[in-house]
Amino acid sequence: MLSARLTLAAAALCAGITAAAAKDIPPGDVKIVDGKLAEAVSDTAASAADGRKFFADRKLGNCLACHANSDLSEQQFHGEVGPSMDGVGARWTPEELRAIVVNSKAVFGAQTVMPGFYSLEVGKDVAEKFQGKTILSAEQVESIVAYLATLK
């Protein structure tokens, strides 16, 4: 049981790296047009259930830091810097949600506070261990997009 868990955890850690080598669209090649990103950035099957976890995980999306979300009411401390996620899947299409998660500044403009989660347009002096890296992997972005689309 423990070793199975460890293997799973190791697999999860590697996922971003191996997937990046395979069939992801590199962050620099992503084309957001009219606030939409039609093509998935990863062809790994997206999982809304995983996306729900990544949304809350402080080390990954940490989306709850800024967005309240009634679907995650078991989690404490929902932020309010951004809009509530309730009904977000009805307000935006998956193509729009993908564009916002990948690089919200390409949708809302340079002034938006929301980080680009799959973008290398970042601030100055990025810490060494984050240089050249995106906040989320392509697969994690797709899972979060799949999750958000369920919030209707």
Place this chain on the structure above:
Amino acid sequence: MSRKLILAAATAAVVSVGGALVASADPVDEELVIDGEIPMVIRTKAPEGHPFDEVLSGWLFRTPETRSLEEDTFTNPGMLYVERGEEIWNTVEGEAGKSCASCHGDAAETMAGVAAAYPKWDADAERPINVELQIDKCRENNMKAEPYKFDAPEQRALTTFLKHQSLGKPVQVDLSQGDMQSWWDQGKEVYYTRTGQLNLSCASCHEENNGKYIRADHLSQGNVNGFPTYRLKQGNMVLLHSRFRGCIRDTRAEFPAPFSDELMALEVYTTWRGTGLSVETPAVRQ
């Protein structure tokens, strides 16, 4: 029955999320009087050229429990550092055989209101210095003692003690001295520059989103009138440049050295943003 309970619990949870969104989002409307005797200015008209109309102390953004800790010097955990700082003030150190008190006497008299005007222009260094660097300057030149290592417990205690001698006095930096204005300009630039993988500036949180929750943190205006500050999260006194470092680190950026030009400029600018607020040292924060 159990289904009803689950439903009730779920409803309560949703309501509590909604409640957090609305009810506690704004700073409170309260007065701060230390020990029922010393009134603090925690809201005041912003100086000219400030993006806000009114500047607010971070105290107004904290929970009732945290606020009450600061109201009473008996419960304020930062007061232990004030006491330690007083001991250091009276302790002889260095080759000159002097303590702070040897030259400055009773700090309650000689240091009253002094730290409220820091950072200030230092003609010798040709740059602004803060209280920490003023202490080091005195130690090196007058006591013939070593400057403190950054964040040494003695540096925290003595800085806290000195700032506390200005408790209740309004923060007022003098931008007319030396090149202070250009340091203010540089600090403003730092304030609005986005850093790190998360691509955030000071303004992203403390100007555009103060009053809102970022997870469990209630964002304040980021005024620095309470520093050094007792942070419950760390269970310790925190120097301003440590706090700068923590904020910059959280944007996933490399942080400048403490007391570097960049952070000293930021201290000049952020101190000015809180002009007129009372020195609250030791403030108690989350």
